[in-house]
Amino acid sequence: MHKLATDPxxxxxxxxxxxxxxxxTPSAGAP
Structure with missing residues (x-):
């Protein structure tokens, strides 16, 4: 969980x- 918080x-x-x-709606990171 900590990695999620630190990795944008x-x-x-x-x-x-x-x-x-x-x-x-365009969303970055969406497949």
Whole structure:
């Protein structure tokens, strides 16, 4: 968990997974 908090990339990926953006909204890290 600590790595997620310190790694911007992992944190962005976690946020994208935890809080998915509405369809049609560009979100970095989304497949």
């Amino acid at each position: 990339g992992a944190r962005a990926l976690f946020l994208a997974w935890r809080f998915p953006q509405p369809a049609g």
